[in-house]
Each structure stands twice: as structure tokens, then as C-alpha cells.
Amino acid sequence: MAKDEIPRRAIYRVSIYQRCLQRLKENEVDTVSSQALAKAAGVKPTQLRKDLAYFGQFGTRGLGYDVANLSEVLTEVLGRTRFQPVIIAGIGNLGSALLRYGGFQREGFEIVAGFDVEPNRVRDPDIKTPVYHEDKMVAFIRKHQVKMAILSVPASCAQGVANDMVTGGIQAILNFSPTVLEVPEKVIVNGVDLALELENLSYFIR
Amino acid sequence: MAKDEIPRRAIYRVSIYQRCLQRLKENEVDTVSSQALAKAAGVKPTQLRKDLAYFGQFGTRGLGYDVANLSEVLTEVLGRTRFQPVIIAGIGNLGSALLRYGGFQREGFEIVAGFDVEPNRVRDPDIKTPVYHEDKMVAFIRKHQVKMAILSVPASCAQGVANDMVTGGIQAILNFSPTVLEVPEKVIVNGVDLALELENLSYFIR
DNA sequence: ATATGTGAACGGCTTCACAGCC
DNA sequence: GGCTGTGAAGCCGTTCACATAT
Numbered sequence: 001m002a003k004d005e006i007p008r009r010a011i012y013r014v015s016i017y018q019r020c021l022q023r024l025k026e027n028e029v030d031t032v033s034s035q036a037l038a039k040a041a042g043v044k045p046t047q048l049r050k051d052l053a054y055f056g057q058f059g060t061r062g063l064g065y066d067v068a069n070l071s072e073v074l075t076e077v078l079g080r081t082r083f084q085p086v087i088i089a090g091i092g093n094l095g096s097a098l099l100r101y102g103g104f105q106r107e108g109f110e111i112v113a114g115f116d117v118e119p120n121r122v123r124d125p126d127i128k129t130p131v132y133h134e135d136k137m138v139a140f141i142r143k144h145q146v147k148m149a150i151l152s153v154p155a156s157c158a159q160g161v162a163n164d165m166v167t168g169g170i171q172a173i174l175n176f177s178p179t180v181l182e183v184p185e186k187v188i189v190n191g192v193d194l195a196l197e198l199e200n201l202s203y204f205i206r
Numbered sequence: 207m208a209k210d211e212i213p214r215r216a217i218y219r220v221s222i223y224q225r226c227l228q229r230l231k232e233n234e235v236d237t238v239s240s241q242a243l244a245k246a247a248g249v250k251p252t253q254l255r256k257d258l259a260y261f262g263q264f265g266t267r268g269l270g271y272d273v274a275n276l277s278e279v280l281t282e283v284l285g286r287t288r289f290q291p292v293i294i295a296g297i298g299n300l301g302s303a304l305l306r307y308g309g310f311q312r313e314g315f316e317i318v319a320g321f322d323v324e325p326n327r328v329r330d331p332d333i334k335t336p337v338y339h340e341d342k343m344v345a346f347i348r349k350h351q352v353k354m355a356i357l358s359v360p361a362s363c364a365q366g367v368a369n370d371m372v373t374g375g376i377q378a379i380l381n382f383s384p385t386v387l388e389v390p391e392k393v394i395v396n397g398v399d400l401a402l403e404l405e406n407l408s409y410f411i412r
Numbered sequence: 413a414t415a416t417g418t419g420a421a422c423g424g425c426t427t428c429a430c431a432g433c434c
Numbered sequence: 435g436g437c438t439g440t441g442a443a444g445c446c447g448t449t450c451a452c453a454t455a456t
Contacts, residue, residue: 007425008406015405019384033437042386045437046427053439061438062434084408097303098400103384107401109408147411148404172407174400178225178309180248188410190403194304194380195313197396198354199221200214201378202290202315204394205353213447239415251415252449259417267416267455 010051014074016041017048021071033064080108085146087170089161090153091116091123091131094176098150099127111150113140134161141168152176216257220280222247223254227277239270286314291352293376295367296359297322297329297337300382304356305333317356319346340367347374358382 020040024032038048052058052070055077059065075081086104088095091114098104099111114131123131132140140146149170153161158177165173172188175181178196181189226246230238244254258264258276261283265271281287292310294301297320304310305317320337329337338346346352355376359367364383371379378394381387384402387395 009425011409012402012406015402016386035437040386044427047425049438050426050440057439059438060434061432062436064437078405078409079411080405080408086404093303093306097299100299101400103401104404107405109401109404148407150404171411174403174407180222180246188407190407192398192400192403194307194398195309195315196218196221197380197398198292198310198315198356199284199286199313200218201354201380201394201396202286203217203284205285205377215447241415250449253447255416256418256448263417265416268414269456270415 006054010054011078013041013043013047013051014078016043017051018071018074018078021067021074024067025071030067031064032067032070034059037065082108084109084148085112085144086110086148086150087113087115087137087141087146088150088152089115089134089137089165090151090176091119091121092152092154095150095152096123096127098152099129100124109148112144112146115140134164137161138164138168141165141170145169147171148174150174150176151181155179212260216260217284219247219249219253219257220284223257224277224280224284227273227280230273231277236273237270238273238276240265243271288314290315290354291318291350292316292354292356293319293321293343293347293352294356294358295321295340295343295371296357296382297325297327298358298360301356301358302329302333304358305335306330315354318350318352321346340370343367344370344374347371347376351375353377354380356380356382357387361385 017037020037034045034048038045041048055073058070058073086109088098088111091099095114099114104111111129114129115134115137116131117134119131119133147170149165151158151162151173155177158175158179159181162173162181162183166183166187170187173181173183175189175191178193183189223243226243240251240254244251247254261279264276264279292315294304294317297305301320305320310317317335320335321340321343322337323340325337325339353376355371357364357368357379361383364381364385365387368379368387368389372389372393376393379387379389381395381397384399389395
């Protein structure tokens with residue numbers, strides 16, 4: 001099945017299924033129905049089955065899915081079989097928090113370096129990740145063949161830093177700046193816009 | 207036009223239009239076409255016009271939109287005419303960063319209090335927002351009629367804290383925990399799942 | 413001439429209904 | 435009987451084409 005026929009949202013959900021399976025494994029459950037797994041993931045059972053169908057047939061009719069097996073399959077599907085190095089540009093408030101955040105490591109990502117215009121600014125001493133000057137970023141990306149980057153610089157310089165990332169060879173950017181980035185088509189950008197999310201919520205409360 | 211006929215994503219885009227208008231105002235541009243505004247927002251002109259049409263007619267044919275006027279209208283539409291108080295539960299890495307983050311204030315939100323199981327844990331001294339014990343949260347929400355909350359506690363206690371928020375009367379939650387929250391239908395939840403976004407990106411790079 | 417506003421067509425994702433298998 | 439796998443139907447949001455206004 002070609003990748004671009006798979007709904008983008010389905011990929012997000014597969015990640016969620018994967019997490020739920022992990023929890024089931026910890027609890028030594030070894031079989032799960034689409035109904036139960038879907039409930040845990042907050043979706044409808046048919047949707048779960050449809051999502052899995054994009055990648056193959058993994059269940060046993062009348063029984064359900066083997067937790068360990070399905071979990072392995074999804075890890076494969078998501079391409080998370082090996083650690084993925086990530087860099088981060090902009091080590092301010094948010095950037096520092098992201099460096100300390102354990103959630104990435106847990107999911108198989110490692111932030112290998114940070115970059116900032118003020119690399120020596122005072123920071124939490126238990127940040128072990130090295131922080132270099134932004135000048136060094138392009139060379140670092142090239143040398144270590146890094147494909148993924150987190151962008152947490154102020155909006156005003158986001159596009160410039162993104163350009164450097166692309167120059168170095170970054171293929172995917174997680175963008176925390178409240179800006180619309182212009183990048184070549186082959187580069188993927190996911191945006192996380194905190195103020196936007198709050199604004200959106202405020203619209204719905206009355 | 208009834209609120210629930212408007213696509214949820216359209217609301218996000220309206221916030222983005224609003225931001226672009228702000229920038230235009232700063233540059234003393236006073237008229238803008240759907241084409242120009244759409245480009246700045248990263249969408250197609252027809253989509254912009256369709257989005258605005260959900261709320262009324264604001265343009266002049268043959269000319270475009272009056273920047274100041276449209277901006278006012280959108281502020282009204284988004285319900286961001288007055289400051290909105292927000293509380294935050296979980297003042298760890300991420301929570302502290304969010305407290306220091308200026309982007310919320312800029313968009314008309316004020317984090318009025320933080321809550322944590324360890325309210326006296328050592329934190330950046332230039333955080334001015336008071337941090338109380340989580341026990342006090344429900345009473346605080348009630349007393350100050352707070353409607354919006356940010357949830358940045360560990361996944362394992364997210365549901366419990368969310369329940370308290372709902373008990374107090376919170377109507378909208380911005381959830382940073384990698385969990386599917388179960389809340390009454392009338393309560394809105396927007397999730398920001400950092401590891402999920404990275405996983406999603408890693409799927410698309412090859 | 414130029415740009416908005418909008419019904420209709422389109423496309424993609426979700427849900428349904430049921431066939432297939434244990 | 436129970437549960438998965440899947441073509442078909444339904445739904446929702448986006449895009450198109452053009453009528454309308456200045």
C-alpha cells in the first residue's frame with residue numbers, strides 16, 4: 001500500500017494504538033479486541049480496524065489481536081525501529097523544557113544537540129545535551145546526518161533558522177513558533193502553536 | 207449561523223488570519239485582498255473567503271477587506287474581547303516553561319494561578335504567578351469562575367486532575383499529557399502531544 | 413477590470429453493513 | 435457466537451466556477 005493513500009490522521013492514531021498496546025503489555029494482557037483497544041485510544045472500533053487494514057491483516061477473527069505481535073508490527077510501520085537523532089534550535093524557556101522533557105526519549109528519540117544565538121546563557125545545570133552556537137548548526141546536521149529538528153525560536157527569526165535547517169538537510173521540522181513556515185515541498189512541518197490552541201478553546205466556551 | 211456548523215479547523219484559521227491582520231496593521235496597510243491575506247496565512251484564497259462567510263460579509267467587491275475593520279470583527283467572532291483567566295496544573299518542566307511563556311499574555315490570556323502536588327518545590331524565582339497545592343484547585347476555580355485550564359501533569363494522574371477541573375467548573379482544557387481524557391461532552395479538550403508529533407514526522411521521512 | 417460571496421462539484425475520511433473466518 | 439476485514443454509503447470540508455458588486 002502506497003504511503004500517500006493513507007490518511008494522515010490515521011498515522012497519528014496508529015501512534016496512539018501503539019501506546020495503548022505498550023500499557024497492555026505492561027499489564028501482561030496478551031490479547032485484545034478492536035473494541036477494547038479502540039476504547040482505550042478514544043476511537044470507534046471500525047476506525048481502528050480500518051486504520052490497521054492500511055498496513056495488512058494482523059488479527060484473528062473471533063478472537064482479536066495478539067498484543068505483542070501487533071505492537072511489533074506497528075513499531076515497524078511507524079519506522080521507529082531504531083533511535084532517531086533530533087536537534088533543537090532555540091534554547092529559551094520552551095526549548096529548555098523540551099530538552100529536559102523525558103517523553104521524547106521514551107518514544108525513541110534523542111535530542112543530540114541544541115543550538116542558540118546565546119549558547120552560553122545560564123541554564124539549568126542538569127541539562128546534559130550540548131548547546132552550540134547557531135552558526136554551527138548546518139555543519140552539525142550534515143556531519144551527523146540528522147533528519148529531524150525542533151524549532152523553538154522567536155517568530156521573528158523562525159523562517160531564517162528553518163532555511164538553515166533545510167540547507168543542512170533536515171527533512172522534518174516540529175515548529176513551535178507561531179508562524180507559517182515556507183519550506184520545499186519535500187520537507188514536512190508539523191506545527192504546535194500554543195496560543196492558537198488556547199484561542200481555539202476560548203471560542204468554544206460560553 | 208450556528209456555531210456547530212462551522213468546521214473546527216476554520217476557527218483555527220480565523221485565529222491565524224487575525225494574527226496576519228495584526229502584522230498588516232503594524233505596517234499601516236489598510237486594505238488587503240483575500241489573495242494576499244490567504245498567502246500570508248498559508249491557505250487558498252477561496253478557503254479564506256469561505257471561512258469569513260461563516261460569520262458574515264466583510265469585504266468590498268473589487269477592492270478587498272479593510273484591515274482594521276476585519277480585525278475588529280474577527281476579535282469579536284473569536285470571543286477575545288476581554289482577558290480570559292487561565293489556570294495551570296502541574297508545574298514541572300513544561301508547566302514552568304508555560305508560566306514563563308509570553309505568548310499567552312500577548313493573545314489576551316492570563317495564567318492566574320498554578321497548582322502542583324509540590325507547590326513549594328524550587329522554581330525559577332522570576333515566576334510571579336502564585337503556585338498552590340492541588341488541593342486548593344477546585345475551590346479556586348469556583349471562587350474565580352475560571353473557565354479554562356492547562357493540564358501539564360504526568361500521564362498517570364492526568365485523568366484525576368482533569369476530573370477535579372471539571373468538578374470545579376472548567377469548560378475547556380488544554381492537555382499536554384499523552385493521554386486520552388474522558389470528560390463530559392460539554393467540556394472541550396485540545397490535546398498537544400509532543401512525542402506524538404515527533405513520531406508522526408518520523409513516519410514521513412525516508 | 414477587479415475582487416468578493418456562494419451554490420455545486422469534488423475528494424477524502426469515517427461509519428455502516430455484512431461477508432468471511434475462527 | 436464472536437470478532438475481524440472490507441466494499442459501499444454517508445458525511446464533512448475544500449475547491450471550483452461563476453454570479454454579483456464596486
